[in-house]
Structure formats: structure tokens, C-alpha cells
Amino acid sequence: MTNxxxxxxxxxxxxxxxxxxxxxxxxxxxxxxxxxxxxxxLETTIEGDMNACLILIEQINERMxxxxxxxxxxQVKFYHxxxxxxxxxxTEKY
Numbered sequence: 001m002t003n004x005x006x007x008x009x010x011x012x013x014x015x016x017x018x019x020x021x022x023x024x025x026x027x028x029x030x031x032x033x034x035x036x037x038x039x040x041x042l043e044t045t046i047e048g049d050m051n052a053c054l055i056l057i058e059q060i061n062e063r064m065x066x067x068x069x070x071x072x073x074x075q076v077k078f079y080h081x082x083x084x085x086x087x088x089x090x091t092e093k094y
Contacts, residue, residue, distance in 0.1 A: 002036075004080045005087060006053040009043040011073040012064045022067065026060045033059075038087065043075070047087055050080060 012022040027044060030037050033056050036047040046053060057074060064072045079085060 001049060001084055002047045002086060003082055003084055004048055004050045004053050004078055005045060005085055005090070006048070006056075006079075007043045007045045007077045008057065008060070009073075009075040010060055010064070011075070012067075012069040013071045014067065014069045017067075022064060022069065025063060025067065029060050029063055030056065036087070043077075045087060047085075050078070053078070 008026075010023060010026045012019060012026075014022060027039060030044055030046060033046075033048075033052070035052060035056070038045050046056065048056070057076060061072055061074060079090075
């Protein structure tokens with residue numbers, strides 16, 4: 001059941017590649033997860049269960065380490081509703 005909305009902004013530091021190619025890699029990992037997501041200018045919002053969202057954060061950070069990032073900032077927000085939640089629930093009136 002989808003009970004969590006998670007927004008994540010990943011800011012990896014890498015001297016050679018810069019940020020954008022690494023953010024593209026993070027979005028690719030999100031896409032491969034099969035979870036519903038929306039990319040926004042400053043963050044990506046994902047629907048899933050809490051465990052899937054936490055695993056996704058770990059996978060993104062592990063990939064950034066594999067790509068030899070010097071550091072990774074992951075800013076994450078969660079909205080958890082045990083009975084279920086969807087992005088449209090919060091945005092339908094807009």
C-alpha cells in the first residue's frame with residue numbers, strides 16, 4: 001500500500017562531473033524502482049511504502065559513492081499516512 005510521500009533533493013559533490021549528471025543518475029535510480037514519482041525543479045517526489053522509500057535513499061547514496069562523489073547531501077521530507085496517501089490527495093485542488 002502506498003502510505004508515504006517522500007520528496008528528496010540530492011546534492012552530490014564531484015570535482016569532475018558537476019552536479020547535474022549525478023542528479024540525472026539519481027533520477028534514473030528512482031525510475032528503475034518502479035515507484036510513482038514526479039520530478040520538480042528542486043526535488044523529486046515519490047509515492048510508496050515507507051520501507052521502499054528508505055531503501056531508495058540508500059540505493060541513491062550507494063550509487064553516488066560508487067561514482068566517487070566526495071560528499072552527498074540528501075534532503076528528505078516524508079508525509080506518512082498509515083491508511084494510504086497519493087500525491088493527488090495534496091494537489092487535486094490546484
